[in-house]
Amino acid sequence: xxxxxQTKTATKSPxxxxxxxxxxxxxxxxxxxxxxxxxxxxxxxxxALLKIKHVPEQLFDVTAFPIMFTLLFTYxxxxxxxxxxxxxxxxxxxxxxxxxVVMITVYTGVAVNNDIRKGVFDRxxxxxxxxxxxLVGALLGDAARYTLASSIVITLGMILGFRPEGGIPGVIMAxxxxxxxxxxxxxxxxxxxxxxxxxxxLFFLSFVILxxxxxxxxxxxxxxxxxxxLEAFVEVNPVTFLxxxxxxxxxxxxxxxGIGVTLAISAGLxxxxxxxxxxxxxxxx
Amino acid sequence: MGRxxxxxxxxxxxxxxxxxxxxxxxxxxxLTIEKGGVYxxxxxxxxxKTTLIRMLATLLHPSxxxxxxxxxxxxxxAKAIRKLVSLTGQFASVDEDLTGLENLILLGRLFGYSFSQxxxxxxxxxxxxxxxxxxxxxVKTYSGGMRRRLDIAASLVxxxxxxxxxxxxxxxDPRSRNQVWDIVRELVADGTTVLLTTQYLDEADQLARRIxxxxxxxxxxxxxxxxLKHSVGTRVLxxxxxxxxxxxxxxxxxxxIVNSEISDDTDPFQISLQVESTMQASHIISAxxxxxxxxxxxxxxxxxxxxxxxxxxxxxAGKEKDS
Numbered sequence: 001x002x003x004x005x006q007t008k009t010a011t012k013s014p015x016x017x018x019x020x021x022x023x024x025x026x027x028x029x030x031x032x033x034x035x036x037x038x039x040x041x042x043x044x045x046x047x048a049l050l051k052i053k054h055v056p057e058q059l060f061d062v063t064a065f066p067i068m069f070t071l072l073f074t075y076x077x078x079x080x081x082x083x084x085x086x087x088x089x090x091x092x093x094x095x096x097x098x099x100x101v102v103m104i105t106v107y108t109g110v111a112v113n114n115d116i117r118k119g120v121f122d123r124x125x126x127x128x129x130x131x132x133x134x135l136v137g138a139l140l141g142d143a144a145r146y147t148l149a150s151s152i153v154i155t156l157g158m159i160l161g162f163r164p165e166g167g168i169p170g171v172i173m174a175x176x177x178x179x180x181x182x183x184x185x186x187x188x189x190x191x192x193x194x195x196x197x198x199x200x201x202l203f204f205l206s207f208v209i210l211x212x213x214x215x216x217x218x219x220x221x222x223x224x225x226x227x228x229x230l231e232a233f234v235e236v237n238p239v240t241f242l243x244x245x246x247x248x249x250x251x252x253x254x255x256x257x258g259i260g261v262t263l264a265i266s267a268g269l270x271x272x273x274x275x276x277x278x279x280x281x282x283x284x285x
Numbered sequence: 286m287g288r289x290x291x292x293x294x295x296x297x298x299x300x301x302x303x304x305x306x307x308x309x310x311x312x313x314x315x316l317t318i319e320k321g322g323v324y325x326x327x328x329x330x331x332x333x334k335t336t337l338i339r340m341l342a343t344l345l346h347p348s349x350x351x352x353x354x355x356x357x358x359x360x361x362x363a364k365a366i367r368k369l370v371s372l373t374g375q376f377a378s379v380d381e382d383l384t385g386l387e388n389l390i391l392l393g394r395l396f397g398y399s400f401s402q403x404x405x406x407x408x409x410x411x412x413x414x415x416x417x418x419x420x421x422x423x424v425k426t427y428s429g430g431m432r433r434r435l436d437i438a439a440s441l442v443x444x445x446x447x448x449x450x451x452x453x454x455x456x457x458d459p460r461s462r463n464q465v466w467d468i469v470r471e472l473v474a475d476g477t478t479v480l481l482t483t484q485y486l487d488e489a490d491q492l493a494r495r496i497x498x499x500x501x502x503x504x505x506x507x508x509x510x511x512x513l514k515h516s517v518g519t520r521v522l523x524x525x526x527x528x529x530x531x532x533x534x535x536x537x538x539x540x541x542i543v544n545s546e547i548s549d550d551t552d553p554f555q556i557s558l559q560v561e562s563t564m565q566a567s568h569i570i571s572a573x574x575x576x577x578x579x580x581x582x583x584x585x586x587x588x589x590x591x592x593x594x595x596x597x598x599x600x601x602a603g604k605e606k607d608s
Contacts, residue, residue, distance in 0.1 A: 022471040025413040028406070029444035032397040034368075043394040047380070047387075054382045054423055119376035123439065126342045128367040129395055283346070 037130035044137020049144060061107045062149035066100045070156050073220070081221060086161045093157040094174060094246040095219030098239060100153055101146050101182050102214060106206040108142045109189020110199055116281070125282075132278050139186050143179050150175045166252035174249040177262060181242050184266035187273035194280035213239050238265045293356040295320040295447055295478045296341060300350035302502075303336050310336040312502030313350070318480065318495075322473055325493030325510075326482040333502035334482040335375055338451050341480070342372040355446060371440035375451040378436055381425040385416055385435050388424060392442045410438040414468075430461025437468055447478045454488060466491060490514070498597060506597050521586045522560045522569065527579040529553040538576045542569055554581070 035043065052058060073096055078085030112135060115121065124134050154162070154171060164171050189206060196202040216234055223234040234240055238261075245258030296318040303311040311333045318324045328334050339345040341354055343363035351358065357365040372378065379388045386407050393403025411417045414434045419427060424435065433453060440448055450469065454462040469492055472479055483489050489496045490510045497507040506513060514520070526535060535556055536547050543565065547558045560566045566585050573580050 022413050022468060023475060025409055025441060026444050026472070026475045026477070028409060029441060031368075031443045032402070035395055035397040039397075040395055043391060046394075047383070047391055050387055051380075051382050054384075118381075119374045119378040120380045122339075122342075122344055122374045123372060123378040123392075124395075125344050126367055126370070126372040127392075127395055128364055 040129045040133035041136040044134055045140035048138050048141020061104055062145045066149045066153040069100050070096055070153050089162050093162045094250050095243045097153045098243050099214045099219050101149055101178055105182050105186045106189050108186045109193045112138050112190050113193030139183055146179055146182050164250040166250050170249045170252055174246040181262055181266050184269040187277055191273045191277040218243050296354050298352040301352050302348045302350050304348045309502050314504055316497055320478050322494035323479040323481050323492045325489035325496040327489045327496050328499040332499045335451055338449050342449050370447045371445035372449045373436050373440045379424050379439055384421050384423055386420040392439055396443045414438045430457055450481045452482055520560050521557055522566045523557045523584045525582040526554050527581040531578050535578050538572050539569055
């Protein structure tokens with residue numbers, strides 16, 4: 001049947017061949033029951049994965065960054081802080097993993113916003129679907145990128161001598177917690193991306209936020225060695241709670257407070273920046 | 286209830302405006318568009334066509350005024366409208382990184398088809414639009430015409446009652462343009478209502494049953510293509526005589542056939558006048574020959590969009606107004 005139409009297109013005038021088939025196409029287009037929020041989000045997640053397949057260059061940030069960060073900080077600070085890189089790695093790796101992925105969330109915001117500026121979003125927005133699924137799906141697709149970045153950091157860490165006492169389940173739990181936090185944090189960048197005048201200003205703003213969050217934390221050193229005012233900041237820094245929780249999980253001593261606070265902060269971020277992003281998304285010109 | 290469904294027009298617009306800061310993109314439009322056929326929105330770049338379409342497709346809230354699409358309010362019943370209409374935007378509204386097949390499967394899934402249903406629907410569409418050979422290529426490798434066809438196919442994954450086509454042929458070569466025109470005619474033959482924007486009078490004339498001309502966000506004329514062209518003095522017949530002394534005689538002959546004004550050209554050999562149809566023009570030419578007048582040549586011109594605007598507004602298309 002399909003061959004038949006193909007031949008017709010080739011031999012007869014293109015208009016004529018199309019006319020007959022377009023009629024049948026139209027009559028075949030009966031409307032199914034509409035996609036629910038979950039399946040629409042998953043479909044957009046599938047789209048994000050297809051984009052990775054077709055444009056693998058976009059994986060550069062989730063492969064190069066993790067390798068660079070892990071090697072650099074392990075060997076730069078290891079000897080000075082813990083006396084040996086092997087020992088420092090046990091302390092540093094969960095934190096460097098968190099820092100790497102948290103830094104990458106900015107690219108998510110930039111990518112989603114670039115995407116939104118294109119015509120295809122007009123079509124998505126004119127569909128009878130749960131509108132946030134467009135962004136939720138994109139962020140779900142990014143969870144795949146974060147997972148890749150995490151695997152790279154952990155694999156590299158293992159090669160360098162990282163030995164998590166919590167075993168595989170502990171590592172998986174820690175990565176899952178990190179994914180939840182990063183997914184939630186991404187909504188800040190999607191929201192700012194709508195307001196920012198340019199990509200440069202988005203990047204600048206993100207560094208102003210992310211540098212203090214990741215460096216003024218317990219990622220590199222024990223906060224007790226810091227001056228009081230800095231320690232006070234570090235103690236309330238969300239990244240500190242995240243890293244505490246991840247360390248606990250990876251080393252087989254789960255820390256309930258850290259996990260609880262991280263989840264609560266994540267929920268808070270989505271509750272505030274999710275609706276804000278959607279508002280900005282809808283009122284886009 | 287069912288009867289009421291049939292009674293309302295496809296689109297009812299009343300006092301619709303949209304301002305972007307000081308720019309009045311749509312500046313008070315009232316328009317009723319009946320169901321069936323192609324309705325053309327004709328206007329130059331920046332006239333407000335896209336802004337109008339985006340409001341009707343529920344992508345943009347109006348600054349003031351109301352509009353109902355298939356009986357539903359564009360602000361309070363946006364979701365009901367989204368179930369009934371499709372939009373093909375001015376810039377390809379497909380994902381360039383994905384293949385043609387993936388694009389259509391994606392939309393099929395979003396409309397609620399299962400993956401395998403979506404895939405077979407996508408194949409049907411690609412087949413019908415002559416894109417099967419390019420199904421597995423990324424859209425960024427498509428030609429302009431292919432992209433447009435995919436774009437329209439994407440609007441037909443589920444059959445819409447009303448389809449918005451925003452400048453569907455801008456930037457296409459003549460062959461691709463004809464293909465798009467054929468597709469539009471087929472949609473209409475099947476009972477779909479099409480709202481089409483265009484910058485080309487020719488295109489509106491070819492496809493649309495009725496046309497609204499908009500400029501500076503306002504409707505400045507509406508009617509059938511024939512009415513519109515008539516009001517513009519559509520067709521200009523220029524007759525070139527071999528002997529300038531026969532000019533007066535020729536004018537007498539013509540004035541017996543039409544009562545439109547015959548203008549004296551600066552060229553002593555030429556007469557020009559407005560005619561209603563090609564038939565009337567040929568009637569005039571044969572009458573001149575029968576009267577023994579020597580016609581060296583003649584031409585029948587289609588007015589350009591510029592001439593339409595000049596006639597309707599007294600200024601060229603898209604000219605900036607001081608405000």
